[in-house]
Amino acid sequence: MARRTIDGRTALDRSGVAAHLRVAYTTVNNWHRHRTRFGFPDGFTYDGAEWFWLNDIDRFHTAHLKAKRAELTKVDRRGRPDDLVGSGTAAKILGYRSYRNLPDTLYNQPDRIQQLADGRVRRLWFRRTVWAVADARTGRQSTGRTPGTTGARKPHPYADDPRLQAALALLTEVGTSGQNRRGLGVELARRLGVGERTAQRLLTQARLVADGPPDNTPQATAPPTGTAHPTPTAHTATARSRRMPGQPGARP
Template sequence: MPTRSPDPDVVNHVEAAALLGISVSHLHRLYRERSTTGFPERTADGRTWNREDIARYEPPSNRIRRSTQASIDRTGDPNELVDVATAARILGYTNRSALHGNNPVWLRLKECPDESSASAGGRTRRRWKRETVWKIAEDRVGRGGAESTGRPIGSPHGHPDRTGDPDELVGKAEAARILGYNHPNALPTPVLDRADEQNTGPAGRRRLKWRRATLWTILDQRTN
């Protein structure tokens, strides 16, 4: 199919994708799933779309992004320090429990507190400026955090964790989290081969452990 359609009132898949600001493969997926995405039907030739139909169409990711953007609370003093509960509210969550575990937004917040201190029980208390939380919220929306990216399980996608005792030995689940993978089984062979401790369990399964420092070295080598 030519890059441009000879009829100014219709567009081919390349032009339609350009109008919507998405890839051609994304456009084809939206069309295949049009019963749920609402993507316009093709014209009678079965290959093109009406230009006006495409111009009026809003991809689901844009709607989600717009909704997420609207849910951000941008009120208050940008330099005011807020706790986890308030940060969750600013980000549009109903309660602070959403900010835990491997939530990418929580991992990002943990990386950049504007103030941190230890409680009487030894737990870390973190606080952030409102403007810091706003920036993280904007990054979440801008990077498509409001929708699934379809990233393969073997691709690191979270925010790496460089906290803790460098000599502590951790298992596969924690190693995956530290390296930003979404599942222990996503750890690639080069990472498995660099385990600091290997032994065989009762069922004959290989047990691997890594020092946090080893995993941080892997992170450094991955980003250099």
């Protein structure tokens, strides 16, 4: 039971709150556990169950989203919308210190690509594209697993990614031909149509897969040839031979 009418008003239980706001159940639990910090409304008990008024939940969520947006970096709106900018300028527009902080939704989808003389590529975006990405931000990710993502743990993020096979094939191709491995990220990015950072991550994982997991199993060490471990009988006999005269069991 997720929703019911009580005294003419709509009430939700925790499952109902998660479904209504389209968040994970664990996120609702986190909001409730830290309701003083988040401002999550107090519930009430009815028929032995915990409920929350729908109107209170809607007011909370509106305020919560507004607070998250307030935490975002300030966007630089100066310049003409059709100006092309590089990754460094795009980062400054979004208020980031480095281009490494650019979101993948922007970095992997440039408006223009400029091929440099050394084989690298330069990504360019219109200012309006950067502004659109900034306006689509919603703030920091809420605590809790996204609905529907619970499942078996993968050995690595690219376990089921077909692009990993392309990265492995490229490494094999270069290793067989004896080519220089420099610029592999650019080549893989070109073949797959992805960003260079994504290609580098794929290559890193492909190398780990190709090398295989390290064998840390301890190996038993055999004693040197001709060395025999003393048997319990021999050990007992030796102990008896060391007893002092006058002790029980000592030889006269």
